[in-house]
Amino acid sequence: QVQLVQSGAEVKKPGASVKVSCKASGYSFISHDIHWVRQATGQGLESMGWINPTTGNTGYAQKFQGRITMTTITSTSSAYMEVRSLKSEDTAVYYCARRHDFGDYIDLWGQGTQVTVSP
Amino acid sequence: SYILTQSPSVSVAPGETARITCGGDYIGGKGVHWFQQRPGQAPVLVIYYDRDRPSGIPERFSGSSSGNTATLTISSVEAGDEADYYCQVWDSTYDHVVFGGGTKVTVL
Numbered sequence: 001q002v003q004l005v006q007s008g009a010e011v012k013k014p015g016a017s018v019k020v021s022c023k024a025s026g027y028s029f030i031s032h033d034i035h036w037v038r039q040a041t042g043q044g045l046e047s048m049g050w051i052n053p054t055t056g057n058t059g060y061a062q063k064f065q066g067r068i069t070m071t072t073i074t075s076t077s078s079a080y081m082e083v084r085s086l087k088s089e090d091t092a093v094y095y096c097a098r099r100h101d102f103g104d105y106i107d108l109w110g111q112g113t114q115v116t117v118s119p
Numbered sequence: 120s121y122i123l124t125q126s127p128s129v130s131v132a133p134g135e136t137a138r139i140t141c142g143g144d145y146i147g148g149k150g151v152h153w154f155q156q157r158p159g160q161a162p163v164l165v166i167y168y169d170r171d172r173p174s175g176i177p178e179r180f181s182g183s184s185s186g187n188t189a190t191l192t193i194s195s196v197e198a199g200d201e202a203d204y205y206c207q208v209w210d211s212t213y214d215h216v217v218f219g220g221g222t223k224v225t226v227l
Contacts (some may be wrong), residue, residue, distance in 0.1 A: 035216060037216075037218075044203075044205065044218060044219075044220045044221040045154075045156075045162065045205055045218040045221070046218070047215060047216040047217065047218060049215075050215075050216070059213075059214045059215060061215060062120075062213075095161060095162075100167075103150070103167065103168070104150060104208075104209035104216075105150070105152035105164065105167045105168070105207060105209075106152070106154075106162075106164065106207070106216065107164055107167070107173070109161040109162055109163070110161065111161055112161055
């Protein structure tokens with residue numbers, strides 16, 4: 001079954017860091033970029049960036065540069081995103097998503113990980 | 120970066136047609152993709168490259184794009200179509216995915 005399975009919910013204090021994982025199965029992990037998208041409660045989708053699992057190349061949205069790091073481990077078909085210096089405004093559901101192998105659209109989403117930042 | 124504009128909400132009676140628009144500069148020259156997101160669920164791709172449907176998506180969902188506007192059309196709307204819908208393009212200037220703000224479709 002082609003799927004992305006993410007790690008469970010996290011509760012963090014302001015200033016802390018969080019690392020969300022995303023495990024792919026059912027397809028060739030190295031053939032698709034992984035994107036990270038977040039969604040605050042009642043808000044729209046916000047793209048955070050992407051990573052190419054083969055090269056390790058990344059593209060971070062300007063808003064998050066310097067505060068996030070995306071990595072992959074190809075041997076386990078896993079992707080990770082770390083967000084540092086958390087603020088209350090980072091409270092959101094974080095999704096990993098797969099970019100189509102030769103298209104510029106997302107064709108598969110993880111189930112989402114709730115990250116709550118609270119004192 | 121590239122901006123996509125969607126109207127916040129659309130209301131439609133069952134059996135009628137819902138049209139959801141996505142505005143952007145020369146969007147007709149880009150590939151536009153559409154996602155459906157039901158409450159509490161992850162988004163699902165319903166249209167890619169303006170008008171193509173992934174397998175499993177009903178023919179009631181169709182898309183078009185020209186000039187500065189792309190449109191997602193849902194024919195014979197059903198209660199299960201009630202959801203948020205997002206358009207997406209690739210911003211080649213910044214090598215980045217861009218989403219519209221989303222449109223909430225309410226089935227009356």
